Amino acid sequence: MFISSSRGLTALAALALALTAACAPADSDGGSGSDSTADAAKAATSLSDCKPADLPLLTSGTFTIATDDPAFEPWFVDNDPTNGKGFEGAVAYAVADKLGFAKDDVTWVKAGFNQAVQAGTKSFDVDINQFSITADRAKAVDFSSPYYSAAQAIITLKDSSFAGATTLADLKDAKLGAQVATTSLEAIKQIAPSSDPLVYDDTTKAAQALQNGQVDAVVADLPSAYYLTSAELDGATIVGQFQPTTGESEKFGLLLAKDSALTPCVSLAVDALADDGTLAALEKEWLTQATDVPELK
Amino acid sequence: MTSPAGAGVSRRQLERDAYRRRRARSRAAVAVVSTLVVLGGLAVVVLQSPGWDRVRQTYFDVGDAKAVLPDVAEAFWLNIRLFLVAEVLILVVAITVAIIRVVPSPALAPVKLLAVVYTDVFRGTPTILVVFLIGFGVPALDLAGTPTSLFWLGVIALTLCYGAYVAEVLRAGILSVHPTQWASGRALGLSYAQTMRHIVLPQAVRRVTPPLLNDFVSLQKDTALLSIIGLVEALRVAQVDAGRTFAFTGYVVAACFFIVATIPLARLTDYLTVRSLRRENGI
Structure with missing residues (x-):
């Protein structure tokens, strides 16, 4: 096949042009209201500046909230965020309510961990999925004010020799497992175990390994630990809890796109819920059992 | 396909060789230009995109x-x-x-x-x-x-x-x-x-x-x-x-x-x- 050089060149130039046009960056003003509303929401200093009409939403009039699938207890109940049950389900609707959304104005979408933290545009207004707030993460995404502070817990089998541990030092010789990309994995350094921890995609797989005897104990945040021992594992127990010292103690915040104009309003709503005692009440309602677990020194 | 240099080569063969050299040169030129246009264009599109800084920092x-x-x-x-x-x-x-x-x-x-x-x-x-x-x-x-x-x-x-x-x-x-x-x-x-x-x-x-x-x-x-x-x-x-x-x-x-x-x-x-x-x- 021989194309004469000039015709070949023209075709290539046309192709390059087409490519450039197809890949040209989309204008950023689509879909999220006019720039003036975004600026108003961004400068919000009180909840009265945050009415649904003023907010630069993904879909106007609708508050789009994301979480992972499946959504586990005690954060959600029956893997159905729309029922408003479970701690995060209830907090999400309380935040929406503070911002002036009716229950029907809230839409839920599914977003996995990596999807939520990817650079670029988001498919949600906010994501509530036990995201720990860290300074490093805050470089890539926005966080609201924290709605929960979690301790770390040690889970083991009831017949394990580590079930009677009363201090972190008692766990030094245990083979430990934790979920990747969690504060739990970082917190293992406080125990300074004699062998490297095993790392799992999620706590369900770590729990499998615990049941198989591949790890002696699993480190997870306290609410997940409660769920694991009550629902997923047979014959498992929470040995105790401890506050992680690496960095700040773990706090969960709602996740938003980096520099989202919604962040100030969502934070104001969370702050208001903390001030009026709603968060404490919801925590008591959905995470009460957390108080029975002894502290490991 | 090297052509033996010297008197034994016909005029037609010399013309043919000259044509082939010309064609090889022009094909090489087209290859260089098209590579520059396509890869350069792609590079420009990626590097000029508004999110490039964030992508670079992330990856x-x-x-x-x-x-x-x-x-x-x-x-x-x-x-x-x-x-x-x-x-x-x-x-x-x-x-x-x-x-x-x-x-x-x-x-x-x-x-x-x-x-x-x-x-x-x-x-x-x-x-x-x-x-x-x-x-x-x-x-x-x-x-x-x-x-x-x-x-x-x-x-x-x-x-x-x-x-x-x-x-x-x-x-x-x-x-x-x-x-x-x-x-x-x-x-x-x-x-x-x-x-x-x-x-x-x-x-x-x-x-x-x-x-x-x-x-x-x-x-x-x-x-x-x-x-x-x-x-x-x-x-x-x-x-x-x-x-x-x-x-x-x-x-x-x-x-x-x-x-x-x-x-x-x-x-x-x-x-x-x-x-x-x-x-x-x-x-």
Whole structure:
């Protein structure tokens, strides 16, 4: 096949042009209201500046909230965020309510961990999925004010020799497992175990390994630990809890796109819920059992 | 196609040579210009995009890469060990299964049936499920004598999956050897086993070397799947780092290790392909 050089060149130039046009960056003003509303929401200093009409939403009039699938207890109940049950389900609707959304104005979408933290545009207004707030993460995404502070817990089998541990030092010789990309994995350094921890995609797989005897104990945040021992594992127990010292103690915040104009309003709503005692009440309602677990020194 | 210089060349031939030189030059020029236009255009589009800075910080940050490099390198050694051990076992399993499937002996019928079921099942099952079943399921059986080391459980899972693929590749190779080769071997007084060993297998293996190495390149990458049962290999280390920093540079660093490890295999494949073409076609 021989194309004469000039015709070949023209075709290539046309192709390059087409490519450039197809890949040209989309204008950023689509879909999220006019720039003036975004600026108003961004400068919000009180909840009265945050009415649904003023907010630069993904879909106007609708508050789009994301979480992972499946959504586990005690954060959600029956893997159905729309029922408003479970701690995060209830907090999400309380935040929406503070911002002036009716229950029907809230839409839920599914977003996995990596999807939520990817650079670029988001498919949600906010994501509530036990995201720990860290300074490093805050470089890539926005966080609201924290709605929960979690301790770390040690889970083991009831017949394990580590079930009677009363201090972190008692766990030094245990083979430990934790979920990747969690504060739990970082917190293992406080125990300074004699062998490297095993790392799992999620706590369900770590729990499998615990049941198989591949790890002696699993480190997870306290609410997940409660769920694991009550629902997923047979014959498992929470040995105790401890506050992680690496960095700040773990706090969960709602996740938003980096520099989202919604962040100030969502934070104001969370702050208001903390001030009026709603968060404490919801925590008591959905995470009460957390108080029975002894502290490991 | 060099033209001998000197008086013996006709005018027509000289014109022809001159034309060919001109054409070669203009083709080279077009290739250079088109490469510059297309790759340059792509580079401009990517580098000028409004999100490029964020993408660069997330995926291509030199500082992050340096920080994560020692950990990834150390973990990649585990990938290499997994790959090397699994590769040997896979070849053993695959040759056994392939030979069982082609041997015509009727007494072997039950074993042949097992071999067929094995290749069908393990080629059709997603590798990730096999890894789960072996990594979590076998220890859960709580049988004495089953391996407990995650390394060996991982190797077994990969061997089972890839053994089925490679067995089919080898079987195709054996079947592609012309029947006259068998007949000649037997006519020379060789037994069936001797014919297989000295006449057929050498030709078969040579013929399927490229697809075989293709499978092994793929195996190298699939060692990363073993992270799901708790093995902390290169990609998992990158993931741990990404979870800590929300930056994905660690993945790119791990990818570089995988690429660097597969390039020698790819070049070897190319070389063997060319060599076998040359030998078989007498070029």
